[in-house]
Amino acid sequence: MSGPAAPAVPSYEVRALAGIPEVRPGDDLAALIAAADPGLRDGDVLLVTSKIVSKAEGRIVRAESREEAVDAETVRVVARRGALRIVENRQGLVMAAAGVDASNTDPGTVLLLPEDPDRSAAGIRSALRELLSVDVGVIVTDTFGRPWRTGLTDVAIGSAGVRVLDDLRGGTDDRGNPLSATIVATADELAAAGDLVKGKAAGLPVAVVRGLGHVLGEGSAAADLVRAPADDMFRLGTSEAVREAVTQRRTVRAFTDEPVDPGAVRRAVAAAVTAPAPHHTTPWRFVLLESARSRLELLDAMRDAWVEDLRRDGKSEESIAKRVRRGDVLRNAPYLVVPCMVTDGAHDYGHARRDAAEREMFVVAMGAGVQNFLVALAGERLGSAWVSSTMFCRDVVRKVLGLPEGWDPMGAVAVGHAAAAPAERPARSAAAFIEVR
Template structure:
């Protein structure tokens, strides 16, 4: 039985690349011995140079801004961003190394197309069928240090999907998809080096990785599958700004554990006198939700009739509560005033209660933001505050628990509408 092996070496003799150079011809001249089945690893910098992706160094920050479509994380001057190519990396890939003084390089506009052009050129010049990978240097979440990865590819199976197979012990492989193109890029980096002036490498002996139709764009994880799409502070801001009042939900059930995680976030809110004024009643069964909402509806109808409202007007108002009735999960935040100070003075006692109300609101806001972070929609509806006695009776709550509305929770039935822009300066007074 033969043992798998391969060779990798750097290509010597590559000249300094200038805008407009034909990279395929330069490679063919430096490596005329290329064979079909080889994989060519080309540093993105020389591709960028050949394609004229050069800007003045004093425009670097502007270039980063221009190449950025989304800021993922920011720490001081360092920015991790998603760039125009869909890659998440530092400074959008704008690079000041291995370029003439006073200039910086942008990444190739379409690295997959660049790889395909080099491959086609080598086929014409040398009559060989090789794979081509355009590489760039990346940092990685969870890991120190840098490594080369594939940002462009042609003629290479960039991913090796092993799902559905078994390992050496017969265990099923259910999640194993190997990033073959990235592994090849890293292998080439071992011989190219960062400062050796050797921008091209060849891997031989792995002809099985060649194949048409794949591109490096397939290595970019889709947003829906990316659990680490934002940095920590950015994720907090995202959850705050993306929180919406959701009034229509799908029938998909809500994970009770997700709601409890949101409660854990809620009870970190500030409160007076080191108290804990929050209580959350979680209505996880349809029976509990229906009993509460039916009792609240009956109490509301009775109040409206006492106010002289017409039956048509009452029906319209009752329909406004459908957001609660249609939600697959309800939470009733309550305020308790354990630990409140009793001053025996009307103004001070009223201020004390206000402090507890504010603290409860802070807890509910934490709760709503945490639900958004769990990708759950919510609507905080104040109706329980108008019939607290009814709510306490139906839910069998202590007399000193004040229901502070109800929160409808579920998976949004449609994407949220764009939020109306609010300029912060309209809400700020500086003294």
């Protein structure tokens, strides 16, 4: 007697397709593939190198240089090192040189990626169904480098009839442990498998995968593989991230009710105190008002002092009420910080001009610390607004908060989660602020 049949061991076959001629603009790519006797069956996955798709679609353009074409195809520079640029291109892909290819094309021309790779894949799939009466998946592939890993690999930039992602979240592994973050990039794995037989210089731009019919399916596209900006923790290169952090910081005046993480504020303070300072001093102190009681007590006392000043100035009650409402940004914030300056270590020259300059050095250092703080808060996805009001009633602030006499409040920072995206800020040309001697 024979025992029970052994369970089937998963396997698949991948092979390159020979016989594809040089592709030229206007060629019917599906017809060329069909003419090469691909032996396709239902459930196969066809892997097509983007270069021949681009050639068939006439994505060959004249350019004085490759860099000129890269400029035209770039939506956003992600990272730059010398002549190398990692960019987001018009298709939403983040890759070197926007995918512009100057190889295997006539001098003075470059090859751009397909305008819509998912649409290209769908067109090839539909045409092969008509020509060969088969239901296959189609993936358009291109070569990418990757963060953290040396070397290139093929990935899917276009897809039709393939479930590009296998979302395993909510399931369990073979030990019963829950899977909470596992999403497999199936289309990229298929693309990489095909590259093993196509090669980079073998003149074999098409491959066929057989035995994985379960990956076929409708309703997804390669565009689904592109991580949304809000979820991309590595959206920028180093120098680009520094510039973005500084230039994209905005003053936020309206906040949600979501609590502020005290740890995030403390991390921002740690960044703040790396600012330059005179005489190796540390002139920064940050008072964190984490309780509603402390915030209300301070703001009420500051309001009363402001009203008294305005009445002394002869302002009308209507004018006073209007001005006091400007403080609502602090009153409505879920978290307040009062940066203070201390001048321990300052030199006493006994000379008015030099002593004034000495204090100004500390004020500049304080401003650098506050700027570091605001930028670091933005990096923590927290909005902020620096308001100068505590500088106009320092004695009141010191009294309410119980601060030492030598601590000079230097404004207040409202902190919270922005209620809406800040308005775009018009670009400023550095030339307007520069004098060269």
